[in-house]
Amino acid sequence: MRFWALVWFLLLPALAFPRVGLHDGFTRLVFDLPKAATYTVSSEKETLTLRFQGVRQAPADEEVDSDLVASYQVVPGASGTVVYVRLKPGAEAKTQLFDDGEAKRLVVDVVRSAPTGQASTPKAPVPAPKPTMNKKPPVVVIDPGHGGIDPGAVGYVVEKAITLDVGLRLKRLLEAQGIQVVMTRSRDMHLSADKRTDLGMRAAMTDSSKRNLFVSIHVNSAIRPAQGIEVYYFGETMSPSLLAQVIRENGGGDLGLQLTREARGVAQQAARDVVAQANLQFSRRLAQMVHDAMIGVTGAVDRGVQSAPFYVIRNARIPAILTEIGFANHPQEGPRLADPNYREKLAQAMAQAISKFLANGAFAQR
Numbered sequence: 001m002r003f004w005a006l007v008w009f010l011l012l013p014a015l016a017f018p019r020v021g022l023h024d025g026f027t028r029l030v031f032d033l034p035k036a037a038t039y040t041v042s043s044e045k046e047t048l049t050l051r052f053q054g055v056r057q058a059p060a061d062e063e064v065d066s067d068l069v070a071s072y073q074v075v076p077g078a079s080g081t082v083v084y085v086r087l088k089p090g091a092e093a094k095t096q097l098f099d100d101g102e103a104k105r106l107v108v109d110v111v112r113s114a115p116t117g118q119a120s121t122p123k124a125p126v127p128a129p130k131p132t133m134n135k136k137p138p139v140v141v142i143d144p145g146h147g148g149i150d151p152g153a154v155g156y157v158v159e160k161a162i163t164l165d166v167g168l169r170l171k172r173l174l175e176a177q178g179i180q181v182v183m184t185r186s187r188d189m190h191l192s193a194d195k196r197t198d199l200g201m202r203a204a205m206t207d208s209s210k211r212n213l214f215v216s217i218h219v220n221s222a223i224r225p226a227q228g229i230e231v232y233y234f235g236e237t238m239s240p241s242l243l244a245q246v247i248r249e250n251g252g253g254d255l256g257l258q259l260t261r262e263a264r265g266v267a268q269q270a271a272r273d274v275v276a277q278a279n280l281q282f283s284r285r286l287a288q289m290v291h292d293a294m295i296g297v298t299g300a301v302d303r304g305v306q307s308a309p310f311y312v313i314r315n316a317r318i319p320a321i322l323t324e325i326g327f328a329n330h331p332q333e334g335p336r337l338a339d340p341n342y343r344e345k346l347a348q349a350m351a352q353a354i355s356k357f358l359a360n361g362a363f364a365q366r
């Protein structure tokens, strides 16, 4: 037991529980829960008490920079965790549970209390505001793989040019839908000449409560002829051929081996962590949606959705995926990737899937 308790505590800094989002008119606390978790909510005066069974979290006591929530306190117990949320005067909380059958997400929205006077009228449950209704649009991080001194895969096309082009097309399409976009790079550049630092800077953009989603774009290559589209979410893999690809995307050579080893360590820890697993289900769902959309519009070979220890998405606190949109060195697919119309199709499919994912409140909460 002691060992597992230690493991929990070592893991916990990577997980925000709750994740706190400041919005115009409301403050949102999101609790990612394992499938089997249960909870009760009670409130007394200005303290909201949430008792979670089957959830282990490290103690925390955090102030919140909000005019509605003063602080929250996380208190671990024998069989669960209690969270006390201290509201500011005149604030009230509304809770809503999202459950897609694989993971649960409890959303607590703290709003300004309505004026009293109709207290006897039973209130209908108020749905959590949908992102489209928020004044703050959802924020998507687009990561065009490689760049600058790092060309990535080279074949009929050069990976860094294709990923940037598709990334910029995706940016335009998402922005047209009112989604805010942050690019890890917007031109042919590396973020650092040192690949570890470069990937670390991209990865840092998955670690923010101000962003909703991260998509990394890559182009594949293979020694044996291969073609098709595959989409990844973070996790371990046992496939030696996939590991070779992961090592290449993680910087290649000795550094790629080292970063892959580190990412696999994170994946193995996450595999023992029900909360991390619950989080990864959202990334898996996003991966599936983006993958299906791209296969649907291109008719490309379906190489599936899998988990793999890609360094750039190893610590994501938001749904994060890595797409491999085709093989640079395949005699049919390489030239297809060189065609702007084909790249536009890929970007449209990604944009459609991402906006659909974000429109579903269960996934978009932050």
Ligand SMILES: [Zn+2]
Pocket (backbone or CB within 6 Å): 145, 146, 152, 153, 159, 217, 218, 219, 249
């Ligand atoms: Zn790549």
